[in-house]
Amino acid sequence: MRSVSGENLVQLLTPEGTRVAGPYGEWVADIDGARLQGLYEDMVVVRRVDQEATALQRQGELALWPPLLGQEAAQIGSGRALRKDDFVFSSYRENGVAYCRGVDYTDMIRVWRGNAPSGWDPYEINMATPQVIIGAQTLHATGYAMATKLDGADSVAVAYFGDGATSQGDVNEAMVFAASFQAPVVFFCQNNQWAISEPVTLQAQRDIADRAPGFGIPSVRVDGNDVLACMAVTREALERARSGGGPSFIEAVTYRMGPHTTADDPTRYRDPNELEDWKGRDPIDRLANLLEAEGLLTADFTDRVNAKADEVAAQLRHGCVTLPEPGELDVFNNVYTTPHSVLERQRDHYTRYLASFEAAGGGAR
Amino acid sequence: MSTITFGRAINTGLRKAMEHDSKVVLIGEDIGKLGGVFRITDELQKDFGAHRVIDAPLAESAILGTAVGMAYRGYRPVCEIQFDGFIYPAFNQIVSQVAKLHYRTQGRVKMPLTIRVPFGGGIGAAEHHSESPEAYFTHTSGLRVISVSNPQDAFTMIQQAIACDDPVLFFEPKRRYHVKGEVDEEVDLGSFSLEQARVEIPGEDVTLVAYGALVQVAKDAALAAREEGISVEVIDLRSLSPLDFATLEASVRKTGRLVITHEAAMTGGLGAEVAASITERCFYHLEHAPVRVTGFDIPYPPAKMEHHHLPDLDRMLDGVDRVLGRTNSLSGLEGN
Numbered sequence A: 001m002r003s004v005s006g007e008n009l010v011q012l013l014t015p016e017g018t019r020v021a022g023p024y025g026e027w028v029a030d031i032d033g034a035r036l037q038g039l040y041e042d043m044v045v046v047r048r049v050d051q052e053a054t055a056l057q058r059q060g061e062l063a064l065w066p067p068l069l070g071q072e073a074a075q076i077g078s079g080r081a082l083r084k085d086d087f088v089f090s091s092y093r094e095n096g097v098a099y100c101r102g103v104d105y106t107d108m109i110r111v112w113r114g115n116a117p118s119g120w121d122p123y124e125i126n127m128a129t130p131q132v133i134i135g136a137q138t139l140h141a142t143g144y145a146m147a148t149k150l151d152g153a154d155s156v157a158v159a160y161f162g163d164g165a166t167s168q169g170d171v172n173e174a175m176v177f178a179a180s181f182q183a184p185v186v187f188f189c190q191n192n193q194w195a196i197s198e199p200v201t202l203q204a205q206r207d208i209a210d211r212a213p214g215f216g217i218p219s220v221r222v223d224g225n226d227v228l229a230c231m232a233v234t235r236e237a238l239e240r241a242r243s244g245g246g247p248s249f250i251e252a253v254t255y256r257m258g259p260h261t262t263a264d265d266p267t268r269y270r271d272p273n274e275l276e277d278w279k280g281r282d283p284i285d286r287l288a289n290l291l292e293a294e295g296l297l298t299a300d301f302t303d304r305v306n307a308k309a310d311e312v313a314a315q316l317r318h319g320c321v322t323l324p325e326p327g328e329l330d331v332f333n334n335v336y337t338t339p340h341s342v343l344e345r346q347r348d349h350y351t352r353y354l355a356s357f358e359a360a361g362g363g364a365r
Numbered sequence B: 001m002s003t004i005t006f007g008r009a010i011n012t013g014l015r016k017a018m019e020h021d022s023k024v025v026l027i028g029e030d031i032g033k034l035g036g037v038f039r040i041t042d043e044l045q046k047d048f049g050a051h052r053v054i055d056a057p058l059a060e061s062a063i064l065g066t067a068v069g070m071a072y073r074g075y076r077p078v079c080e081i082q083f084d085g086f087i088y089p090a091f092n093q094i095v096s097q098v099a100k101l102h103y104r105t106q107g108r109v110k111m112p113l114t115i116r117v118p119f120g121g122g123i124g125a126a127e128h129h130s131e132s133p134e135a136y137f138t139h140t141s142g143l144r145v146i147s148v149s150n151p152q153d154a155f156t157m158i159q160q161a162i163a164c165d166d167p168v169l170f171f172e173p174k175r176r177y178h179v180k181g182e183v184d185e186e187v188d189l190g191s192f193s194l195e196q197a198r199v200e201i202p203g204e205d206v207t208l209v210a211y212g213a214l215v216q217v218a219k220d221a222a223l224a225a226r227e228e229g230i231s232v233e234v235i236d237l238r239s240l241s242p243l244d245f246a247t248l249e250a251s252v253r254k255t256g257r258l259v260i261t262h263e264a265a266m267t268g269g270l271g272a273e274v275a276a277s278i279t280e281r282c283f284y285h286l287e288h289a290p291v292r293v294t295g296f297d298i299p300y301p302p303a304k305m306e307h308h309h310l311p312d313l314d315r316m317l318d319g320v321d322r323v324l325g326r327t328n329s330l331s332g333l334e335g336n
Helices: A033-058 A072-079 A095-101 A105-113 A136-151 A169-180 A208-215 A227-242 A272-279 A283-293 A299-321 A341-359 B006-020 B044-048 B060-072 B088-098 B134-138 B151-163 B214-227 B245-255 B270-285 B303-309 B313-324
Strands: A087-089 A157-162 A185-191 A219-223 A248-253 B002-005 B024-028 B053-055 B076-080 B114-119 B144-147 B168-173 B180-183 B198-201 B206-210 B232-236 B239-241 B258-265 B291-295
Touching (some): A033 A095, A072 A095, A072 A227, A136 A157, A136 B088, A169 B060, A208 A248, A227 A248, A227 A283, A341 B245, B198 B245, B206 B245, B214 B258, B232 B245, B291 B313
Parallel strands (some): B144 B168, B258 B291
Antiparallel strands (some): B198 B232
């Protein structure tokens, strides 16, 4: 396993919960007690959302769920650094980022319940529909950033992807294009150590962050379980992009504490001791230790946070189980923007087919 | 009216589209200073700037993938794939992203990309430079697929394709690039839809369906057949997805006989789709099983062998003889 600590890893909050100074400290100097409490609340809520969705899958209400357990700091730290007019292109695991973008909770699970091909309106929260084809979204982010530059705007595109994606051609091509066109894009790689059963050592023989400079892109390795450090390096990269400095690459070193998805069984390929080690670096516990030391983890506060988490989870569950069933002809919708004669004929024939059951007295299927 | 080459007609159409809509940007390899290896984008970078005519690094997947990102931000990218055989590295972005994003986002994100592809053989090119990959894309829902055969359609339909909010694969028969024809630059872009085929030569006995470079060969074959007293109706499909079955059905109901020709391999090609659908729709009007005159199911052959692979006038006439039950190369063979 590549190093998960050490000198080249930006850290502003130790696993014991001590806030440390460092060259990146100035980027989060404004994060005071109240803001720390806000980040804590975010992380607790998205973990609760993750647990609720996992439970919904186990209860047969969702077909699948990709948990983010353990990656809360990487997603909240970076997600809370973004401006509203920045645009996110993510994989399927960035539900913490979606939360920061203000997603409607029901929209998070439409796809996983199988009710719709996507959840939210990308233009409502400035976040593209999540990507399942590994790494493909990094090119979309780069193209979006190229267009942003054409427009003369100062918003930034952010691509989220994992360690496994860095082996894909698309990710490498994205870095070539981003560098050549000096596109305002941030590549945010969550190295969670595992691509389903494949360890990061199969994808990379050196630190992933080491690759970017070869493309002409500055990179940084950050403790992905340190919410302050993740926010700091993201703010720096965003500022570089906004001020015309081009792309940046962030490797957030974290750990996928759960399975790849609810269909996965990590006990078949992972050493249980590894999980225990990483539990000692839990991103929420770490911030809790800091809040505790500063007298900010009061019972009042944690009660409030837990109540919020329960409320969000209840909304998620309610939204999930009350989702209306799709209509019988909805499969034909939105394939084209204007009618396509061959598909229209298929729709017409299927409509007649369905009607034939009623004509036969059997009622619609 | 002006008389210009096929290639110049596309160039002029691109120029018009760029003048009409500032969101139209071109991206591809060597399309800037060089004007493209076929000079289709000649002078456009000089006139519109490097920000609108973008020389891309050599990565087809990225040309398409960044175009998707630009479309997300409201642009209307026109991607040039330098040669047909270079499109496969971009296949994932075209099939999984470009074709599906409007559907996946429930209509919220439009993908008004035009993907220009010089395609087909007959120019004595090196390997991977003469292929006909159109059926991969007609098999993919969410895409529209066009192939033009003459300068006027090239001029008109490239602008229609760019204006279309759906992604369009635009196949340009590269061996026709230097052929001249009359082009009315004042043509009304709304005078026909992007889905319409055209009857090139009306006829009574046989319907001969072609697209791209083979339309001219089919027209030549029809003239040759006329000398033998056979009246061949030639149809230029123009739209490969969707196929214009209204035009095809009307023709076959009249002639009762159907020959389809393309350079692409036979199995699973456009000919198979036309034959199957027309058989379903017009079975009782058919006097003979539809006949396909196509490239063989082989990798595109070396230049000195390509004339065996490419359907030519004589092979088309042999197909016409087969569908008419006249003496032909397969006479006496069971199942013919």
